[in-house]
Amino acid sequence: MSVPIIREPAALRAMTAGWRRAGEAIGVVPTMGALHDGHLSLVAAAKQRADRVIVTIFVNPKQFNNPDDLKNYPRTEEEDARKLERFGVDAIWAPEGDIMYPPGFSTNVSVAGLTDVLCGAYRPGHFDGVATVVTKLFRQTAADFAFFGEKDFQQLQVVRRLSRDLDLGVEVVGCPTIREIDGLAMSSRNLLLSDRARVKAPRLHEVMEEIAAGLAAGRPMPELVPPALLALEKADFLKVDYLELRSCNTLALLESPREPARLFAAAYLAGVRLIDNIDIPVRG
Numbered sequence: 001m002s003v004p005i006i007r008e009p010a011a012l013r014a015m016t017a018g019w020r021r022a023g024e025a026i027g028v029v030p031t032m033g034a035l036h037d038g039h040l041s042l043v044a045a046a047k048q049r050a051d052r053v054i055v056t057i058f059v060n061p062k063q064f065n066n067p068d069d070l071k072n073y074p075r076t077e078e079e080d081a082r083k084l085e086r087f088g089v090d091a092i093w094a095p096e097g098d099i100m101y102p103p104g105f106s107t108n109v110s111v112a113g114l115t116d117v118l119c120g121a122y123r124p125g126h127f128d129g130v131a132t133v134v135t136k137l138f139r140q141t142a143a144d145f146a147f148f149g150e151k152d153f154q155q156l157q158v159v160r161r162l163s164r165d166l167d168l169g170v171e172v173v174g175c176p177t178i179r180e181i182d183g184l185a186m187s188s189r190n191l192l193l194s195d196r197a198r199v200k201a202p203r204l205h206e207v208m209e210e211i212a213a214g215l216a217a218g219r220p221m222p223e224l225v226p227p228a229l230l231a232l233e234k235a236d237f238l239k240v241d242y243l244e245l246r247s248c249n250t251l252a253l254l255e256s257p258r259e260p261a262r263l264f265a266a267a268y269l270a271g272v273r274l275i276d277n278i279d280i281p282v283r284g
Helices: 009-021 037-049 067-072 077-085 126-141 150-165 188-192 195-200 203-216 221-234
Strands: 026-031 052-057 091-093 145-149 171-175 237-247 261-269 272-280
Touching: 009 026, 009 052, 009 091, 009 126, 026 037, 026 126, 037 052, 037 077, 037 145, 037 171, 052 077, 052 126, 077 091, 091 126, 126 150, 145 150, 150 171, 150 261, 150 272, 188 272, 203 221, 203 237, 203 261, 203 272, 221 237
Parallel strands: 026 052, 026 145, 052 091, 145 171
Antiparallel strands: 237 261, 261 272
């Protein structure tokens, strides 16, 4: 059975109002399409937790800094819909741009404190775009639960803070990163990698695991980063935006995992920006 694709707010409101009257909990999985097994793991989690599940597909222009990046972002709506059929998803919310941002749209949602580091430092305005569209998606879908992957851990923390601070009443559920068999974190951007680059891409995760082993042995980050950067350069990662250990809760920079921490990386391979993060156990 095909999944209904809804593009008009009135139709979505009518659908969710019926579910609300029936006392059914609504889960939403926000995506920009080009669905892979990582997205589908979020859908599976939503199906376990909620009575009704909406998957949103909207390539949000407000979270792109580079117009070429927006233009080249993969758009595979028909294939995405086929993938969602086997999960029994109740609806796909796929609005056009002028529905989400009508003429004269002038409201911006900003989350301070968590957005000026990591990707926020290299993509000005990116998380404002994320926060604005997520606020709208939460309201449009009348969600009780929202499911986000830990692969975009900074985004997950921003959305959690947003929902809490604005009393949106949405429980934000974080789900584990899903990886390819060679360790590469699944991402829609992986579709942009050439065959040659795809072979080299798992080196990012391997280098991060090597750093994690060093931290577990008691070595500090300043000692571990230079050889890691050299290893990435040898694998043709010619630009590294960051390779940092940070607090899970505050995203404050750390030299050692003296509190719950994650190792974050963002690096370019053949012009494609790859990001990843891994959990680092507390030591000492």
